[in-house]
Amino acid sequence: MSTVRTPAIDGLELDSVREIHAVLQQRLNSLIDLALTLKHVHWNVIGPNFIAIHEMLDEHVVEVRSMSDALAERLRVLGGEPIGTPQHLVSQRTWSDYPLGRAESDLHLHALDSVYSGIILDHREAIAAAEPDPVTEDLLISQTATLEFFQWLVRSHVAKMVP
Numbered sequence: 119m120s121t122v123r124t125p126a127i128d129g130l131e132l133d134s135v136r137e138i139h140a141v142l143q144q145r146l147n148s149l150i151d152l153a154l155t156l157k158h159v160h161w162n163v164i165g166p167n168f169i170a171i172h173e174m175l176d177e178h179v180v181e182v183r184s185m186s187d188a189l190a191e192r193l194r195v196l197g198g199e200p201i202g203t204p205q206h207l208v209s210q211r212t213w214s215d216y217p218l219g220r221a222e223s224d225l226h227l228h229a230l231d232s233v234y235s236g237i238i239l240d241h242r243e244a245i246a247a248a249e250p251d252p253v254t255e256d257l258l259i260s261q262t263a264t265l266e267f268f269q270w271l272v273r274s275h276v277a278k279m280v281p
């Protein structure tokens with residue numbers, strides 16, 4: 119668990135800071151997991167749209183890694199201690215592992231759509247929980263917009279999924 123080492127930010131109650139540490143760590147766990155999952159799909163997707171999906175997913179990976187870095191550094195700014203080790207991630211996971219290996223693109227796109235839905239719902243809950251700190255809230259809002267954009271890109275490869 120992260121701990122408060124210094125009262126790093128003026129104007130925030132210590133209890134609020136501790137709650138925000140927990141929220142940031144939980145979102146960090148999810149985004150590290152998402153980046154790994156996106157690479158897994160990048161390697162295992164097959165079918166006629168292979169190259170488009172393969173290349174699109176690498177763009178998602180770069181941005182999601184950048185998002186997890188921003189969350190971890192926000193944790194440090196708030197006096198916390200981000201944990202990015204694989205063992206900690208596995209111990210904290212509350213969701214099932216990605217279900218597919220080598221598989222057709224439509225199967226992966228539907229599975230990825232579900233992955234993005236779960237991440238976006240949790241990010242939206244985190245926005246509400248971060249309300250005492252508008253700076254963290256703003257960071258999570260902007261990440262949610264990017265995640266929703268990525269989900270739209272995933273859905274746009276499957277005609278019947280396009281919103």
Ligand SMILES: [Fe+2]
Nearest residue numbers: 160161172176
């Ligand atoms: Fe690659």
